[in-house]
Amino acid sequence: MEKTYKIAVVNGDGVGAEIVPAGVSVLDAAADKFGFKLEKEEFPFGAGYYKEHGKFMTDNALETLREFDAIFFGAVGLPEIDDTLPARDYTFKVRTSFQQYINYRPVKLFSGVDSPLRYKTEEDIDFVVIRENNEGEFVQSGKILHAEEPSGVAIDTSIFTRFGIERVAHYSFKLARKRNKKVTNVTKSNTLISSLAYWDQVIAEVAQEYPDVTYEKMYIDNASASFVLRPEIFDVILTTNLFGDILSDLGGAIMGSLGLGGSGNINPEKEFPSMFEPIHGSAPDIAGKNIANPIGQIWSAAIMLEHLGEIEAAKDIMAGIEHTTAKGNLTKDLMGTATTTEVADSVVEFIRATN
Ligand code: ATP
Numbered sequence: 172m173e174k175t176y177k178i179a180v181v182n183g184d185g186v187g188a189e190i191v192p193a194g195v196s197v198l199d200a201a202a203d204k205f206g207f208k209l210e211k212e213e214f215p216f217g218a219g220y221y222k223e224h225g226k227f228m229t230d231n232a233l234e235t236l237r238e239f240d241a242i243f244f245g246a247v248g249l250p251e252i253d254d255t256l257p258a259r260d261y262t263f264k265v266r267t268s269f270q271q272y273i274n275y276r277p278v279k280l281f282s283g284v285d286s287p288l289r290y291k292t293e294e295d296i297d298f299v300v301i302r303e304n305n306e307g308e309f310v311q312s313g314k315i316l317h318a319e320e321p322s323g324v325a326i327d328t329s330i331f332t333r334f335g336i337e338r339v340a341h342y343s344f345k346l347a348r349k350r351n352k353k354v355t356n357v358t359k360s361n362t363l364i365s366s367l368a369y370w371d372q373v374i375a376e377v378a379q380e381y382p383d384v385t386y387e388k389m390y391i392d393n394a395s396a397s398f399v400l401r402p403e404i405f406d407v408i409l410t411t412n413l414f415g416d417i418l419s420d421l422g423g424a425i426m427g428s429l430g431l432g433g434s435g436n437i438n439p440e441k442e443f444p445s446m447f448e449p450i451h452g453s454a455p456d457i458a459g460k461n462i463a464n465p466i467g468q469i470w471s472a473a474i475m476l477e478h479l480g481e482i483e484a485a486k487d488i489m490a491g492i493e494h495t496t497a498k499g500n501l502t503k504d505l506m507g508t509a510t511t512t513e514v515a516d517s518v519v520e521f522i523r524a525t526n
């Protein structure tokens with residue numbers, strides 16, 4: 172019997188309407204070739220939906236999405252909508268409600284792509300950022316006091332729990348075992364002396380259970396410089412919600428473009444659906460022109476299939492991306508002239524043409 176996966180497709184806003192269908196065309200080709208079925212259903216959630224309905228998704232959206240094996244997502248946000256809303260009302264809700272406590276964000280230099288780091292090679296730039304995705308600095312529990320007065324005060328509280336730190340740490344060490352056996356904890360416990368000191372303490376405890384994995388601690392300032400100067404030292408980076416957010420954009424930059432980065436918001440236990448999306452936003456400045464780079468979305472498709480257990484199909488998509496970039500089939504952000512659809516079609520052709 173053919174395996175069937177139920178996939179919720181959420182284009183979102185901006186370039187989502189172009190890159191998500193591009194990613195879906197690649198998924199369909201992979202499903203045909205590797206003999207599984209994708210039962211897809213589209214949902215119109217996002218800032219566009221908000222403009223019409225005053226909310227980012229239907230009231231029962233989470234119950235509906237719950238029934239799917241995975242969510243294939245573009246990005247939310249439009250320039251005319253207050254930009255604290257999409258994160259709060261869509262992304263944050265899905266990530267936390269479905270216990271997607273891992274944000275898996277690989278960084279890798281594809282052949283044929285120029286990194287701004289001129290002297291670094293494909294071997295040098297190949298690591299994964301694991302961003303804690305459910306707590307930390309993004310719990311949104313702050314407030315602004317006396318905003319109208321000269322003595323105004325604003326507070327944001329970060330929340331870290333042993334439960335939350337342990338589970339992201341275990342995931343990272345297990346992942347390192349499948350890679351190059353090194354975990355770098357990126358922290359700032361020398362100044363955030365409560366929350367991140369506790370973060371370090373719990374991670375160091377977990378590290379002891381993985382004596383075969385090298386464990387290192389590095390401060391975020393040093394880690395940022397090291398992304399640029401010596402990315403070859405990294406294998407698995409384990410970091411907090413805020414630092415992971417920033418470092419993954421930097422990761423996108425050293426790969427050559429933000430448009431290249433794929434990611435997964437993962438519930439490793441598969442108790443709830445996981446969500447797969449490019450690391451970039453809705454890029455409204457280039458939307459509707461068929462010029463957005465679809466590779467971040469296509470890579471997210473590969474991460475999704477890997478999560479679902481279709482390992483060979485995931486590898487084939489990655490080979491298709493590599494084949495496409497290697498022959499110089501690049502979009503404008505990478506100084507090329509190819510369109511969104513040309514890049515996606517090239518990956519589809521690779522999948523269909525090879526065995
Ligand atoms: P968010 O807050 O949702 O992360 P953002 O404000 O960080 O969004 P992005 O939408 O990620 O912004 O866009 C940042 C820049 O990167 C823009 O100039 C955009 O055009 C460019 N960019 C983002 N994604 C792509 C892509 N897929 N292809 C080409 N350029 C892109």
Ligand code: MG
Nearest residue numbers: 420450451452
């Ligand atoms: Mg961003």
